Amino acid sequence: MRKPQIVVSTPFRLHSHQQVYALQQQRYLQKYICSTWHKPQSFPYKYFRYLPKALQRKINAFCAKRSYEPIDAYYVEQHPFAEVVRVLLNELTRSRFNKYLVDWQHQTHDSIAAKRLKKLHPDIVVGYEISCAETFRTAKEMGITTVLDLANVHYEYCTPLEKIFDGDDFDHQLTKAINQRKEIEYRHSDYILCISQLAYNSLRDNGIPEEKIRLVNLGADLSIFQCKKHQQNEKFSMLFVGSVIKRKGVDLLLEALQELQLKNSELTIVGANDHNDILSKYDQSLFTHIPFLPHSELVQHFHKAHVFILPSYLDSWGMVVNEAMACGTPVIISDNVGSKDLVTKENGFVVPHGNVKALQEKILYCYHHRDELFAMGQKAGESVVKFTWEQYARNLCVVIDDIYKNRK
Structure with missing residues (x-):
């Protein structure tokens, strides 16, 4: 034919x-x-x-x-x-x-x-x-x-x-x-x-x-996004990757962290800001913003993070979730992120979209149980092997x- x-x-x-x-x-x-x-x-x-x-x-x-x-x-x-x-x-x-x-x-x-x-x-x-x-x-x-x-x-x-x-x-x-x-x-x-x-x-x-x-x-490209061998960072490290827009729930994440005021913690936001003023509304000491990273450098941030967070109001899939999990990082995502199909209680958390309290609850769990996160991340890596x-x-x-x- x-x-x-x-x-x-x-x-x-x-x-x-x-x-x-x-x-x-x-x-x-x-x-x-x-x-x-x-x-x-x-x-x-x-x-x-x-x-x-x-x-x-x-x-x-x-x-x-x-x-x-x-x-x-x-x-x-x-x-x-x-x-x-x-x-x-x-x-x-x-x-x-x-x-x-x-x-x-x-x-x-x-x-x-x-x-x-x-x-x-x-x-x-x-x-x-x-x-x-x-x-x-x-x-x-x-x-x-x-x-x-x-x-x-x-x-x-x-x-x-x-x-x-x-x-x-x-x-x-x-x-x-x-x-x-x-x-x-x-x-x-x-x-x-x-x-x-x-x-x-x-x-x-x-x-x-x-x-x-x-x-x-x-x-995800598993030749680039490879599972970490150990947790590199003692400070509790959170990572968000995506456009810095309300659709991605970045405002919810910052609101949650501004209320929690977690000691010895850090949030890295990687993504284009495109002149919107979302970040300016929050305490600048809460986060570090990086507008763009090539995949080779993004991997290092996935490896460094204890948990990856994408609380989108709506994301039909969310490729960064695959990439985070492939790197051995457990995830917190909303129930309106399509890649929730990959997430189980063994490798991450799914929270109701738009719910700051539910998001805070899972962040606090990760903060107080970070000794469990490396094992969860290894399970996350295993979960995406077929999603290449x-x-x-x-x-x-x-x-x-x-x-x-x-x-x-």
Whole structure:
């Protein structure tokens, strides 16, 4: 049987680089349409080394999230205009209009990808949520099989939570417009890939036929994130990794710690702040903030931490949970983090989302029982052995083969 020719389209990387690499390995990949992709030997990237050192560091951090060395540059088709405009305007406005710029970037990318389909004529197009409504409409007109990769959950599950973590910044009109596009994407998708049981259930419970849904869990790179051999730090050390936004529950974590005032303890927050003022509202002695770390350095922080904490209001999966557990660090996460599927009472804790008291209770348990945490971390490492990117690739390709075989 002829191998399928597949186009993957997304304006943001998310987990698409692993998907694209898996398809490339099977010779299924036709094109990877993205916003910005770092090609070190191409214009303009090869001239970045002549920029001032401070600017180089900032650009390198940006590019690190928009590259993956195993992907052959031949397959990558980048359209950077919208992302460059968004990033520059965010810098000028301190991200005041970021959500509108992000939405504009999604729509701009969607329009570009739809036009490119008419030239490429793939068998299957994989589009990412909020950025493929027009692409899928065009695909259906052309008889192309459509696969929605849902990195989130169904919008009916998500919207009430967005009202909580967005607070006064919640924009009803923008959310309504985005949800209408999501509805079009659901309707025009032949299949929907989701990344957790949480996401699967949200789709099923909101009327998406189960025969249309395929669950493919995400993984971690166990060649980088390796289990620690001993606990390196005597001071009680907590770690949060993720964007410094309310959605990730960083405000809940800081509120919990500000009340607890734990002696001889430390919290390290690793993640982009993007000009929001969450951190400024709390006692600065509570934490150390690091805007970005490459994986090679992030591993050291996972090894140093007694416990990893991700109290998100909503996270469809949360790859950092895999990575923390792979490093032998027990976790405290909320019940709205999809990777809770990995967590048992032997390797971590799951707390109700938005519940500061429950979060404090588990932090205090870890603080007073830190002699138990190393053994819990070893159990955590054992729990994620099957959740690798290699296994993700195998599961994905089984799904794609089935989709191609049964295409209409």
